[in-house]
Amino acid sequence: MSVRDKRLSLEDLTVSFDGFKALNKLSLHVDPGEMLCIIGPNGAGKTTMMDVITGKTRPDSGAARFGAHIDLLKLSEPEIVGAGIGRKFQKPTVFEQLTVFENLELALAGTRSFLKTFAARISAAQLKRIDEVLDIIGLMEHRSSFARILAHGQKQWLEIGMLLMQDPELLLVDEPVAGMTPHEIERTSELLRSLAGVHSVVVVEHDMAFVRSIAKRVVVLHEGQVIAEGDMDTVQKHSRVIEVYLGV
Amino acid sequence: MSENKQTPGIWTRTTLVDRGGERGVDRGGTWLLGVLAVVAIAVPLLNQAIPTTSAFHLSAFGITLIGKYLCYGMLALAVDLIWGYCGILSLGHAAFFALGGYAMGMYLMRQIGPRGVYGDPVLPDFMVFLNYKSLPWFWHGFNHFALALSMVALVPALLALVFGWFAFRSRVTGVYLSIITQALTYALMLAFFRNDMGFGGNNGFTDFKEIIGFDLHSDLTRVTLLVITAAALAATYAACRKIVESRAGRVVLAIRDAESRTRFLGYPVESYKLWLFVFSAIVAGIAGALYVPQVGIINPSEFAPINSIEAVIWVAVGGRGTLYGAIAGAVLVNYLKTWLTGAFPEIWLFALGGLFVLVTLFLPRGIIGLLRRRSKNA
Numbered sequence: 001m002s003v004r005d006k007r008l009s010l011e012d013l014t015v016s017f018d019g020f021k022a023l024n025k026l027s028l029h030v031d032p033g034e035m036l037c038i039i040g041p042n043g044a045g046k047t048t049m050m051d052v053i054t055g056k057t058r059p060d061s062g063a064a065r066f067g068a069h070i071d072l073l074k075l076s077e078p079e080i081v082g083a084g085i086g087r088k089f090q091k092p093t094v095f096e097q098l099t100v101f102e103n104l105e106l107a108l109a110g111t112r113s114f115l116k117t118f119a120a121r122i123s124a125a126q127l128k129r130i131d132e133v134l135d136i137i138g139l140m141e142h143r144s145s146f147a148r149i150l151a152h153g154q155k156q157w158l159e160i161g162m163l164l165m166q167d168p169e170l171l172l173v174d175e176p177v178a179g180m181t182p183h184e185i186e187r188t189s190e191l192l193r194s195l196a197g198v199h200s201v202v203v204v205e206h207d208m209a210f211v212r213s214i215a216k217r218v219v220v221l222h223e224g225q226v227i228a229e230g231d232m233d234t235v236q237k238h239s240r241v242i243e244v245y246l247g248v
Numbered sequence: 249m250s251e252n253k254q255t256p257g258i259w260t261r262t263t264l265v266d267r268g269g270e271r272g273v274d275r276g277g278t279w280l281l282g283v284l285a286v287v288a289i290a291v292p293l294l295n296q297a298i299p300t301t302s303a304f305h306l307s308a309f310g311i312t313l314i315g316k317y318l319c320y321g322m323l324a325l326a327v328d329l330i331w332g333y334c335g336i337l338s339l340g341h342a343a344f345f346a347l348g349g350y351a352m353g354m355y356l357m358r359q360i361g362p363r364g365v366y367g368d369p370v371l372p373d374f375m376v377f378l379n380y381k382s383l384p385w386f387w388h389g390f391n392h393f394a395l396a397l398s399m400v401a402l403v404p405a406l407l408a409l410v411f412g413w414f415a416f417r418s419r420v421t422g423v424y425l426s427i428i429t430q431a432l433t434y435a436l437m438l439a440f441f442r443n444d445m446g447f448g449g450n451n452g453f454t455d456f457k458e459i460i461g462f463d464l465h466s467d468l469t470r471v472t473l474l475v476i477t478a479a480a481l482a483a484t485y486a487a488c489r490k491i492v493e494s495r496a497g498r499v500v501l502a503i504r505d506a507e508s509r510t511r512f513l514g515y516p517v518e519s520y521k522l523w524l525f526v527f528s529a530i531v532a533g534i535a536g537a538l539y540v541p542q543v544g545i546i547n548p549s550e551f552a553p554i555n556s557i558e559a560v561i562w563v564a565v566g567g568r569g570t571l572y573g574a575i576a577g578a579v580l581v582n583y584l585k586t587w588l589t590g591a592f593p594e595i596w597l598f599a600l601g602g603l604f605v606l607v608t609l610f611l612p613r614g615i616i617g618l619l620r621r622r623s624k625n626a
Contacts, residue, residue: 078514093509095502102498111495112514114523118496162513 005032006067006084006169008053008200013062015048015224022048023059024224030170035196037211038204039235040221041244046204049221050172054087055080066170086168090175092155096148100139100158103147104130107162129165137161137191153184157191170200177210189213220244276572276616277489281482287314288478292471308467313586315474315542317579322481322535324562324578325571326528329488331560332569333497334524335504337422340429341532342555343436344404348533349540349550350440351403353453354387355396356464356541360457373455374448384446393460400537401530408529409522416518416525421507430553437551452547459541470542477538481575484531488571491527500524561604567614577614 008030015023023045030036038046051057052064055077064072070083095103108129111120122130134140137157142150147158156176163171173192177185185207192214195201205211211218212232220228220241228238235241291314294306323345330336357372366376370383389395411432415425443449462469491497502510503517511517540546549555559578566577581603588596611618 081514093506095505095509097501097505098498105495106498106502106510106515107513112516114496114499114516114520117499118491118494120495122495 006070006200007031008170008202009063009065010049010053011063011065013049013052013059013064015045015052015057015059021224023052023062025062026221026224026226028219028226030200030202032169032200033197034217035192035201035215036203037215037218038202038221039206039208039211039218043223044221045224046221047174048224050087050174050202050204053080053172054085081166081168084167084169085172086163086166086170087172088156088159088163088174088176090178092152092159094147094150094155094158094162097146099144099146100134100142100150101130101144103158104133104161104165107165109166133161133164136164136194138187151184153180153188156180156184156188160191160195164195164199168199170202171195173201173203175205176203177205177207185210186213274489276570277485280485280572280575284318284478284482287318288475291474295467295471308470311467311470311474312542315470315477316539317582318474318477318481319535319539319542320559320562320578320582321575322477322484322538323532323559324566324574325481325484325488326531326535327559328563328566328568328571328574329491329531330524330528331563332571332574333492333504334500334521336521336525337426337560338429338525338528339426339553339556339560340431340433341528341559343429343433343551344408344529344532345536345539345555345559346433346436346440346546346548346550347404347407348400348536349546350447350453350536351390351396351399351533352537352540353456353546354390354399355393356456356459357453358387358391359459360455363457364455372448372453374451374453375446378443378449380446387446397537400533404529404533405526408526412522412525416521419518430556433551433556434553437548437553440548440551448547450548452545452550453540454545454547456541456544464541464544473538473542477542480534480538484534485571485575487527488531491524492571496520496523558600561600561607563614565603565607565611565614567616570614570616573614573616576616580615 010026010028013023013026014021026045026049028049038049040046048057052059053072055072055075058073066072066083066085072080072083072085075083095106098106105122105126108126111117131140134143137160139150139154139158139161142154147155150158160171160173160176176192177188180188189210192201192203203211203214216231217229218232218235219226220235220238222240222244227240227244228235230238291306291311294304295311298305323341326344327338327341330338360372362369364373364376366373368376371380375383390399415428420428439445440447440452441450447453456464458464459469459473462472464470492500499510499515500520502513503515503520507517536546536550558581562578562581563574564577565581566575567573581600584599584603585596588599607614613620
């Protein structure tokens with residue numbers, strides 16, 4: 001595994017849609033191996049921020065850098081994936097008719113062309129990696145099950161596993177626990193905590209109890225800007241945050 | 249196993265991958281190969297070894313019928329590969345079948361030589377009849393069997409490549425793709441109906457005499473053609489099975505179920521569809537080429553849209569996404585067709601339509617799905 005040393009830094013990002021500023025001079029950084037949670041009311045700019053990092057949306061101004069040398073604003077979406085940034089969308093999309101093992105196999109980094117995948121044989125190292133990931137996401141016993149029979153939470157874990165197959169340096173995770181049972185939430189919390197350190201993890205989530213359970217550092221977004229950051233307790237006592245959330 | 253409790257999805261999935269890539273047994277495929285082997289041994293015996301006076305003697309008609317079923321089985325295999333595994337519903341696959349057939353037909357026409365009605369040493373009868381002075385350029389070389397054989401694969405492949413390249417690149421999918429494949433085969437039918445095309449117009453090609461020197465009317469040639477067809481079907485089945493069991497085959501399934509997700513993982517989705525489509529067209533072309541010397545005729549009606557639709561029904565009846573199911577479906581439906589068009593000719597199309605409705609409603613996974621359910625409940 002390569003040395004994890006890339007810091008994600010966003011500076012003065014501004015994105016406007018028809019005059020509405022989804023991001024307004026947003027500045028943020030994520031240290032290597034850090035676990036950062038981003039919260040904020042609807043329309044605060046959380047998803048737009050993710051879109052800018054992954055190249056889906058281009059900002060009007062500002063800078064987004066990954067490490068010292070990578071300018072994310074100049075890369076295409078696949079190039080950003082190649083640079084080591086993986087994103088998990090809100091709705092789990094796994095390949096239902098493939099087994100858990102096969103889902104992870106297709107997510108392996110490397111061969112993508114028809115002829116190469118036709119001839120591809122799985123190597124011992126790849127097999128080991130798949131088993132490692134199965135272990136991390138806790139689906140070892142479902143290795144040969146079709147993904148369609150998995151519970152909602154298990155599908156979410158499988159999708160996180162598919163991201164891990166590409167061994168990204170930075171993981172962006174959008175609302176991972178929406179619709180999960182309390183037990184699943186607990187397991188997801190453990191999973192994400194185990195990933196921090198090895199990967200940088202950015203989680204966007206509404207569930208405050210969940211955020212409290214995983215994050216050391218929390219950033220609160222509102223109207224495209226950072227209005228507070230710090231640990232959960234500090235943030236919750238912050239007057240602006242209370243105002244924004246409770247409308248007082 | 250836990251997955252048995254699930255209600256069946258609309259797609260059948262046969263996985264031979266059991267634990268981490270170790271290969272399981274292809275039971276349906278073993279059955280198929282076994283049946284083909286029996287046919288390849290029994291048909292020559294019943295025809296050649298049993299005297300014509302015996303009730304067990306298999307007539308030339310019987311051989312041709314079985315040969316036809318096997319060719320249709322190969323067309324169904326081609327359809328199932330792209331429809332059952334990649335979700336590409338081609339309603340024009342008989343076009344590739346017909347093109348392969350025409351390529352073989354051109355060779356058989358050249359083989360007639362001076363034995364035609366008009367006795368022209370080079371020009372086939374229809375050209376003399378239509379006042380052709382010389383052979384059109386695309387007929388040159390078709391007196392060589394090797395060239396004809398390569399055209400059997402190349403022409404369908406080229407058409408599939410060009411058509412697929414435009415269609416898949418423009419991200420034409422679902423019902424829109426089905427409609428343009430239907431238009432494709434219809435356009436080809438109209439074109440081949442024209443006398444000026446140089447393919448014999450609405451009469452097409454017939455009155456074939458021999459193939460690489462063997463008399464097409466002798467039982468021995470018929471039997472040999474049938475054995476070759478059975479072997480070709482076994483080989484194309486094995487090739488398709490090899491594709492769907494490879495990692496590329498799993499990418500194809502992934503494309504069928506979640507196309508944009510597959511693209512997001514970095515797979516060039518269009519290129520996968522194109523490769524599969526071209527391969528499938530070649531299989532259909534080979535089927536057509538084997539069909540023509542056995543039935544002794546090829547004409548533009550082979551391009552008729554209904555033929556392509558029938559092929560889709562065979563696959564649906566047999567069970568899509570299984571490969572062997574498609575072949576079984578083709579043989580069964582065509583056996584039914586032979587019987588019904590003989591006994592009650594006027595109801596065949598109603599029966600076909602009714603069959604499709606029934607299968608769609610009650611057997612979404614076809615006969616193979618029904619058999620699997622049975623064997624699980626037993």
